[in-house]
Amino acid sequence: MSMPDKKGHYGIYGGKFAPETLMPALAELEAAYLAARKDREFTAELEFYNREFIGRPTPLYFARRLTDHLGGAKIYLKREDLCHTGAHKINNSLAQVLLAKRMGKTRVVAETGAGQHGVATATAAAMFGLDCEVYMGTDDVARQSLNVFRMKLLGTVVRPVDLGSKTLKDAINEAMRDWITNVANTHYVLGTVFGPHPFPMMVRDFQSVIGREARKQIMKFEGKLPDAMIACVGGGSNAMGLFHEFLEEPSIKMYGVEAGGLGIERGKHAARFAGGSLGVLQGSKTFILQDQDGQIELTHSVSAGLDYAAVGPEHAFYHDSGRIEYTYAVDEEAMEAFDLLSRLEGIIPALESAHAVAYCLKLAPTLGKDKVVIVNLSGSGDKDVMQVAKIKGVEL
Amino acid sequence: MSRIKITFNRLKKKNETALIPYIMAGDPDLATTKTLILEMEKAGCDIIEIGAPFSDPLADGPTIQKAAIRSLQNHTSIADVLGLVADVRTTSKIPLILMTYYNLIFHYGEERFVNDAASAGLDGVILPDLPPEEATVLIPLAKKAGLDTIFLLAPTSTEDRIKLVCKVSQGFVYYVSLTGVTGARAGAVQSSIEESLKKIKAATDKPVAVGFGISTPAQASQIAHWGADGVIVGSALVKVIEEHVGTPELVVRAVEFARTLKQGVLAGHGN
Ligand SMILES: Cc1ncc(COP(=O)(O)O)c(C=O)c1O
Numbered sequence: 112m113s114m115p116d117k118k119g120h121y122g123i124y125g126g127k128f129a130p131e132t133l134m135p136a137l138a139e140l141e142a143a144y145l146a147a148r149k150d151r152e153f154t155a156e157l158e159f160y161n162r163e164f165i166g167r168p169t170p171l172y173f174a175r176r177l178t179d180h181l182g183g184a185k186i187y188l189k190r191e192d193l194c195h196t197g198a199h200k201i202n203n204s205l206a207q208v209l210l211a212k213r214m215g216k217t218r219v220v221a222e223t224g225a226g227q228h229g230v231a232t233a234t235a236a237a238m239f240g241l242d243c244e245v246y247m248g249t250d251d252v253a254r255q256s257l258n259v260f261r262m263k264l265l266g267t268v269v270r271p272v273d274l275g276s277k278t279l280k281d282a283i284n285e286a287m288r289d290w291i292t293n294v295a296n297t298h299y300v301l302g303t304v305f306g307p308h309p310f311p312m313m314v315r316d317f318q319s320v321i322g323r324e325a326r327k328q329i330m331k332f333e334g335k336l337p338d339a340m341i342a343c344v345g346g347g348s349n350a351m352g353l354f355h356e357f358l359e360e361p362s363i364k365m366y367g368v369e370a371g372g373l374g375i376e377r378g379k380h381a382a383r384f385a386g387g388s389l390g391v392l393q394g395s396k397t398f399i400l401q402d403q404d405g406q407i408e409l410t411h412s413v414s415a416g417l418d419y420a421a422v423g424p425e426h427a428f429y430h431d432s433g434r435i436e437y438t439y440a441v442d443e444e445a446m447e448a449f450d451l452l453s454r455l456e457g458i459i460p461a462l463e464s465a466h467a468v469a470y471c472l473k474l475a476p477t478l479g480k481d482k483v484v485i486v487n488l489s490g491s492g493d494k495d496v497m498q499v500a501k502i503k504g505v506e507l
Numbered sequence: 508m509s510r511i512k513i514t515f516n517r518l519k520k521k522n523e524t525a526l527i528p529y530i531m532a533g534d535p536d537l538a539t540t541k542t543l544i545l546e547m548e549k550a551g552c553d554i555i556e557i558g559a560p561f562s563d564p565l566a567d568g569p570t571i572q573k574a575a576i577r578s579l580q581n582h583t584s585i586a587d588v589l590g591l592v593a594d595v596r597t598t599s600k601i602p603l604i605l606m607t608y609y610n611l612i613f614h615y616g617e618e619r620f621v622n623d624a625a626s627a628g629l630d631g632v633i634l635p636d637l638p639p640e641e642a643t644v645l646i647p648l649a650k651k652a653g654l655d656t657i658f659l660l661a662p663t664s665t666e667d668r669i670k671l672v673c674k675v676s677q678g679f680v681y682y683v684s685l686t687g688v689t690g691a692r693a694g695a696v697q698s699s700i701e702e703s704l705k706k707i708k709a710a711t712d713k714p715v716a717v718g719f720g721i722s723t724p725a726q727a728s729q730i731a732h733w734g735a736d737g738v739i740v741g742s743a744l745v746k747v748i749e750e751h752v753g754t755p756e757l758v759v760r761a762v763e764f765a766r767t768l769k770q771g772v773l774a775g776h777g778n
Pocket of ligand 1: 227302350
């Protein structure tokens with residue numbers, strides 16, 4: 112089964128719900144991407160930068176102390192935190208900026224929540240010599256100030272968005288408005304498997320390098336496929352990046368972990384599959400958090416990268432088909448996992464990734480010692496230390 | 508024949524361009540919106556576009572975003588807006604068009620929406636984030652209910668898309684005058700509009716109305732002069748409302764502005 116269909120649909124999900132101004136740009140982008148994908152020169156260039164600039168392949172690391180501590184399945188961590196700039200986001204940003212350059216665009220814009228996608232795009236733009244502006248909700252600017260400064264150092268203009276929930280959703284609205292206005296010379300580097308077609312497909316493809324590497328690595332270490340995989344799900348790009356390669360391996364169970372925030376109550380979480388319903392937001396038909404009138408609800412998560420009202424359409428499809436199971440971790444569980452991984456493995460995870468680790472803490476002990484689990488460690492916690500200190504009441 | 512069609516036919520006979528003001532329903536409250544509609548009709552406006560507020564209006568600039576926020580303070584819903592339409596219909600025949608975002612209609616239920624809209628007396632619907640490609644459910648439902656589905660063209664639209672939109676759009680074709688979001692723009696309107704209008708008019712006999720960015724009587728006049736069948740003014744009018752929220756002059760000022768726009772449109776013709 113090859114998805115999406117020609118119109119960008121994943122079953123009933125996905126599509127291209129975009130203003131007319133962008134429809135030609137989306138068609139142009141799709142054509143450019145499909146041509147680039149088949150072009151040896153483009154793929155070779157991308158491989159080169161993945162290796163020499165991002166530092167791929169990232170290790171698949173056996174977490175011995177965590178495994179012993181939990182006393183169940185063997186746990187491997189896919190170390191996307193070791194990518195240049197500290198998260199998987201650059202796999203997509205770099206590829207899209209390379210594509211934008213090939214399309215003759217001179218400027219890129221992006222949205223960011225945790226700041227990781229913003230930093231990654233700023234980095235790729237600096238490296239390829241394109242102008243870059245990043246939109247970021249003012250709540251996120253406050254809690255991810257380190258990344259804001261990093262973007263500025265990289266020569267990017269950061270535009271705080273003081274609208275709506277003041278988080279990722281509102282940053283996407285503003286980035287889209289910018290793209291609508293400057294579409295002639297600008298490419299919009301969307302940061303996850305979301306938005307109008309072809310973004311969910313293109314971002315998935317660029318992130319799939321995670322799963323392709325993990326397959327080779329686990330076969331080398333274990334001589335067999337893993338029994339389970341876990342990834343956190345904001346828009347869903349790191350999860351889709353790991354899972355996509357293995358979707359047709361029925362023996363592997365897959366778990367997507369959303370942000371449970373303060374618990375599944377209106378406005379207090381970002382678990383779309385637990386508290387959402389079918390709707391259309393920012394170009395895509397999918398599960399969204401909305402009220403009785405169809406207005407988008409406020410969300411909450413300790414991690415800015417998961418704090419979002421909608422989820423990638425391909426995830427919605429696999430939710431319905433049952434191929435991927437979706438669960439959530441609340442703030443407190445993520446914080447516990449954050450501490451535990453830091454102390455047991457010497458790896459400080461991003462608060463987003465800590466949600467995946469949190470579910471691993473529940474799952475691994477229920478599985479036998481002969482079982483193997485891969486957890487996608489989507490990013491490093493370096494960006495989160497200031498916020499974690501604040502939560503713990505520590506003055507730096 | 509739909510009220511929108513009747514209106515354009517009537518104006519065409521007089522060689523006149525329609526003035527189509529946009530206001531946000533429930534800004535600052537539904538009673539004011541009703542008064543505005545009825546008074547603008549008296550002031551010579553031909554068709555009224557009513558916005559229903561959405562939390563994430565990605566095709567709108569700051570002025571209409573703020574109007575949506577004001578309206579959402581009262582939780583104005585699609586049901587409320589249809590109630591308003593039904594209320595206006597008890598005394599007025601002016602064509603009324605709803606402009607909002609697709610999620611609100613999708614969430615309400617497309618079939619339920621077209622039926623409720625038709626019985627309330629709504630004439631058309633504009634959904635800037637619903638291109639024809641994704642409207643395959645809504646278009647036939649709306650057609651059956653007698654509701655016009657109005658689609659948009661933009662300066663970036665290709666020949667193929669001009670053909671597609673001209674074919675599916677009902678009531679009129681909405682030409683977005685600039686590459687950007689809604690919002691008043693000072694100065695002269697882009698001269699490329701004249702050429703775009705010619706291109707679109709060559710592709711269809713349907714009326715073509717031009718909107719986005721048009722803010723002054725002089726600009727409205729220019730667009731009419733270039734042969735548009737309708738001129739749509741949103742943000743500039745919403746701005747007048749914003750400036751008078753909480754004052755007794757709100758209605759008078761907004762209607763006065765609409766009247767000058769209509770005069771502009773009239774002056775543009777036959778120049
Ligand atoms: C480290 C990290 N992990 C995960 C995410 C969530 O995004 P996605 O679900 O697209 O992987 C983010 C987003 O900012 C992130 O920075």
